[in-house]
Amino acid sequence: MLLVAFSLNSYMPTPAASGEHVRSIKSLFSCGLYFSAEMRKIRAIFFDLDNTLSDFMRMKEEACRAAVRAMIAAGLDMTQEKAYAVLMKTYFAVGLESDMAFSEFLKSVGQFDHKILVAAINDYLKTKNDFIKPYPNVELVLQKLQKEGVILNIVTDAPKTKALQRLSTMGIKRYFKFVVGHEDTGREKQTGLPLMLALNKLRREVPGILNSEILMVGDSMERDLNPAKKLGLQTALAKYGQRTEETGTADYELIEIKDLTNFV
Ligand SMILES: [Mg+2]
Numbered sequence: 001m002l003l004v005a006f007s008l009n010s011y012m013p014t015p016a017a018s019g020e021h022v023r024s025i026k027s028l029f030s031c032g033l034y035f036s037a038e039m040r041k042i043r044a045i046f047f048d049l050d051n052t053l054s055d056f057m058r059m060k061e062e063a064c065r066a067a068v069r070a071m072i073a074a075g076l077d078m079t080q081e082k083a084y085a086v087l088m089k090t091y092f093a094v095g096l097e098s099d100m101a102f103s104e105f106l107k108s109v110g111q112f113d114h115k116i117l118v119a120a121i122n123d124y125l126k127t128k129n130d131f132i133k134p135y136p137n138v139e140l141v142l143q144k145l146q147k148e149g150v151i152l153n154i155v156t157d158a159p160k161t162k163a164l165q166r167l168s169t170m171g172i173k174r175y176f177k178f179v180v181g182h183e184d185t186g187r188e189k190q191t192g193l194p195l196m197l198a199l200n201k202l203r204r205e206v207p208g209i210l211n212s213e214i215l216m217v218g219d220s221m222e223r224d225l226n227p228a229k230k231l232g233l234q235t236a237l238a239k240y241g242q243r244t245e246e247t248g249t250a251d252y253e254l255i256e257i258k259d260l261t262n263f264v
Contacts, residue, residue, distance in 0.1 A: 048218035051241035059131035070123035
């Protein structure tokens, strides 16, 4: 990365500076060539939601185990372990946010029955709500960051309604200025489009904020941090939520969410 070492003040355009000069200084800033990312104060954060603020996979696994127990009690003829394995495989095939997983599962094992389906859905929903919880200290960290004037936002691939539901259930929705969800662009974060939309929304709140003054926090290099790096944002990897090892490096690694307060 090209690092140009001079101070901001000495290169601020004077009132007499030409428009062209002002534009070139601004473009230097927006390209992130002016300072190394680490030197910039963080003024806003884009948080991923699932496995970054809440343990989504734990919720999914516990809710699916409850659904399997309910289905067996309602007449499903399978062992718990086998049914759980096939159900999770079905979820990964149809999408973790899909509402069709149970009916697809029952069809795939040749045991579709409305009575069994309803038992699964009811116990799944009941258990899911019990397990939608933020990781320890999430609210404390959000409170502290908000108090310091950092603008907090969510950028998630989850459907917007489900993201808002989870934030409400966890009691942390009020900390976020906006939520960018899947429907806002119809594309996944890997494409960079949701982040670009979030940057536009943020600039309406904070005109002139630089990409290098924004931190992306997420549990996935591929989905969250690599697209953010391409746009010149600072990045922090939520190691505590990472389910599989990935290549690539972030500016910061968080062993717990509280680590954010060490550098923001
Ligand atoms: Mg995530």
